[in-house]
Amino acid sequence: MSRQVPPQTIEWIVEQARNGHPPETLLKPLIDNGWDEDGAIDAVEQAMRGYLDAHARDSGLPPSVPVPSPIELNGASVLDAGDRQVHVLANMLLPRVIVFGGLLDVAECDELMELSRATLKRSTVLDAETGGDQVHDDRTSAGTHFARGGNALVSRIEARIATLLDWPVENGEATQILRYGVGAQYKPHHDYFDPDWSGSAGPLKRGGQRVASLVMYLNTPERGGATTFPEVNFEVAAVKGNAVFFSYDRPHAMTRTLHGGAPVLAGEKWIATKWLRERRHD
Numbered sequence: 001m002s003r004q005v006p007p008q009t010i011e012w013i014v015e016q017a018r019n020g021h022p023p024e025t026l027l028k029p030l031i032d033n034g035w036d037e038d039g040a041i042d043a044v045e046q047a048m049r050g051y052l053d054a055h056a057r058d059s060g061l062p063p064s065v066p067v068p069s070p071i072e073l074n075g076a077s078v079l080d081a082g083d084r085q086v087h088v089l090a091n092m093l094l095p096r097v098i099v100f101g102g103l104l105d106v107a108e109c110d111e112l113m114e115l116s117r118a119t120l121k122r123s124t125v126l127d128a129e130t131g132g133d134q135v136h137d138d139r140t141s142a143g144t145h146f147a148r149g150g151n152a153l154v155s156r157i158e159a160r161i162a163t164l165l166d167w168p169v170e171n172g173e174a175t176q177i178l179r180y181g182v183g184a185q186y187k188p189h190h191d192y193f194d195p196d197w198s199g200s201a202g203p204l205k206r207g208g209q210r211v212a213s214l215v216m217y218l219n220t221p222e223r224g225g226a227t228t229f230p231e232v233n234f235e236v237a238a239v240k241g242n243a244v245f246f247s248y249d250r251p252h253a254m255t256r257t258l259h260g261g262a263p264v265l266a267g268e269k270w271i272a273t274k275w276l277r278e279r280r281h282d
């Protein structure tokens, strides 16, 4: 449990930060005043979070919430995902995007495609008003999904993702499999549920907001099919076994997580998408 930080200490920290002192320079004065190091770090974090949340509220923004993130990312090229070592190929702070190499092996990708082939059907998007599923020109893939823990392979991958991203398995939605043929695409969109849409209320009751997405590439399309982040002119090439992760700490465009699946120009593109919620998703 974090220690109660006296209001005058909070005020002092916020005042220092507003005057341009970086938060880490505030630790020493606190320690000199009898705080232990962990307590001082916690006090600075609490004060800054409170200040930023109040500022967000005043600006009409939804509050920021914790999001999944690999522990010990600091410059690491390889991360331990429990049963596998995963490479970090790219790492961006705004939007928060990480490209992983070798999250899945070739046999896992092939098995996911094989298990899905028979049950693929045209993908849908959420209807903004009713919250129902709607076939739409913005999303022309075919898809299916595997319930959490639905088979041994899916459970193994879920456990790997939970370790890699330090986020409970229970907060994950079903794993969604998509196949895009030539010309198929997913036009730029956000993955969070827009709080202003009445259709978001239903999905939000189960586990709260989506806070992160992990798009795993199950094959390498011949041409096209990158995952694009048009606001920042960034695209991730679809390469079998790799994955792109992005998180959004509030359901707002300021996260810059607008993204899409570019049209497949030759061959086909298969992905497995895992969306992660704030809380347990049942």
Ligand SMILES: O=C(O)CCC(=O)C(=O)O
Pocket: 186, 191, 213, 215, 225, 226, 227, 228, 259, 260, 261, 262, 271, 273
């Ligand atoms: O196809 C892609 O690369 C992106 C997929 C996507 O945005 C999603 O599944 O939410």
Ligand SMILES: [Fe+2]
Pocket: 189, 190, 191, 213, 259
């Ligand atoms: Fe998406």
